[in-house]
Amino acid sequence: MDPTALLLSRLQFAFTISFHIIFPAFTIGLAAWLTVLEAMHQYTGRPVYRTLFEFWLKIFGVAFGMGVVSGVVMAFQFGTNWSVLSKMSGPIQGPLLSYETFTAFMLEAGFFGILIFGRPRVPPWFYLFSTAMVALGTTLSAFWIMVNNSWMQVPTGYVLENGQFVPNDWAQIIFNRVVWVRFPHMLLASYLTGAFCVAATGAWYLLRRTYRPEAHVMLRMGLALAAVLLPVQLFIGHLVGDYVHDFQPAKFAAIEARWHDEQPASEVLIAIPDSSTESNKYAISIPVLGSIIGSMSLTSKEVGLTSFPPQDRPPVVIPFFAFRIMVGCGFVMLGLAWFGSWLGLKHRLERSRLLLWGIFLSFPLPWIAILTGWYTAEVGRQPWTIYGVLRTADAVTPFLTASAALTSLILFVAVYAFIFSFGTYYIYRLLRAGPAGLGGKPLHVPVPNRPMSLADKTPAIAEPGE
């Protein structure tokens, strides 16, 4: 094993998956919002919902496309760079990702085409159904990914045989409590991303004094959803912390920058952790709070990093700061959502330009929170790929050369930077142009084909065209 190739493979995985998560995080929430808009339009008949639907559908299309192409990479990268991992854990991770592809990707892909192009060709109820199926697909995809990652965090339901993880209890793998706190955490994070992007766009239009009816709907719906979901999210986040405390004590100690066992433990609010001296510089800490957060107790003993042999300790700086940034983003969003909703109820939101600016500029916060949350989880899991069982250094493709790994990393960075710059630019232009960017032209050109009906006489077989 070449240590440079290992480092480069880790960087490449981190880079490609960070890039990828930006898009699903956005489209999971957006797909749900599109379903709501389409349903409300069909129910109330108000044109504003239809306008908003068509507008956000275009943005959804661009983001979804980028999510698809960057996601295909993930399905193969386990094999190219992590051949030992993929061979050992294939019997567990392979079936989980198969379920993801079978239940989610095909659903999304099959109905995405109808969502973008199919409105004139299908009856309204089927169009709404297609929208809902795309939303369901994105959600299922998140579910299987969280099952898969949770198994890497807390491996369970397996025996080790002939150098492979052989599953012996799938119910344990899928229905353990780690999955069921981490999946809602990620799902809510995605909904919050969607909510804040929609609200920020509404705020932007109000600041520019344009598209007032659409802006009000966006702002109201986005802020209300965020105001309700954020407290739930903070609570679930706390439950996620509990699982880390119970199952991954070294990671928990790193997040807390707790170097030595303490009883009762203090909570380090902010500091500069220094692993060479195994201590914190410039620490501000609160006595006893660490025990309360960790074990809901005033007296509990909390484990410090020096209780673990050095080769089993995760890096400290990244999980420590990433966690604090995530929590900070959460509280800022909570403040904005609550204050904004309160002003909205009193019909004073539009006059409060300072708050509108705040909401407008807050759109990156959910993404920052998601990325830093994942960095906490993944860097904190080190030095393990499968926690406590398989080290990252032993999981990499053993014969991978540094030059091959460097080539692929450079190419990924170059291509992703290229498509990301254009993609965000196109999304920016769509948002800037606003719903009227659809222009005075009719929303859909009539198409000669008659609408599809399920009672059609031709049997539906997998036959291209016709």
Place this chain on the structure above:
Amino acid sequence: MVTYWVALLAISILIYLLLDGFDLGVGMLFGLADSESKRQAMLRTIAPVWDGNETWLVVTGVIMWGAFPAVYSMLLSALYIPVLVMLLGLILRGVAFEFRGKASRSRWIWDASFSAGSFAASFMQGVMVGALVEGLQFSNGEYVGGTFGWLTTFSVLCGIGLCFGYALLGACWLVRKCEDPVRDTTRRQIPFLAVAVLAFLVVVFTHALIEHLPILRRWTERPYLFVFPLIGAGAAATLATSILRHDDYWPFYMVSVIFAAAFGTLALSFWPYMIPFVITIDEAAAPHSSLAFMFWGAGLFVFPLMLLYVAIGYRVFRGKSAPAADHY
């Protein structure tokens, strides 16, 4: 259980070859189109379905990982560079669908990335098949052939051959889905592409004979394999007559049959190996508990559902594609 998953893997690869085959083929022909209206017409025939088509590649990948993890890890790590180039090609062509409609001055970038990406992905897929047929070097289940062990004359020939094959499939798709002028242009390309595919088949086969590729011994051991070339030849004859009759409907199916016949030949000459002469299907198979878990949900129930989604998708967008769809 193992047999079921081998069969599902084979079916998924074949579906991928046919669906993304025409899709990538249209991408390569796209580079030859000489006007914006033609390019738009070509794109419209695949825009609603490309995402689903490409998903079959992921289906293939995850079935291989879940049911045959040893092969997944051996092949992907051995084919590091071809997989990388294929993925980058798929990325560049995939974003082009959404981006080119949003671009104004930069549209040419996405036109170029669309056809170049389609070409890179097709070429590398052919190269990988070629490398697999010719034989990659493994020792104790680990690849020992070096970073460029897959790069040989034979594999490059296979790469070029697959590009022509996909382009032919794409051309027949366009003839089915488009009206003139695209149909007219494409009709003139089809004979050239068909001859090129035929020529490459001959060259590849001769090359294999000269090199004494071990896989050829299968043909003497298993004479029934000759059924497939016969089916292929029959389909090629029908293809020729249907082209001469200016038929829009049949050429696509005939080329599909040729593809299926070629795939069947290859698959049955590999049998019972997954990587020829290195690892058999049974050796590569995941433990029973994994295969059973996949079978009782994904395999038995969701796989037919996936076929249903594909059917619905193609049914909604059946017939000649609309002259002026709004989105792109």
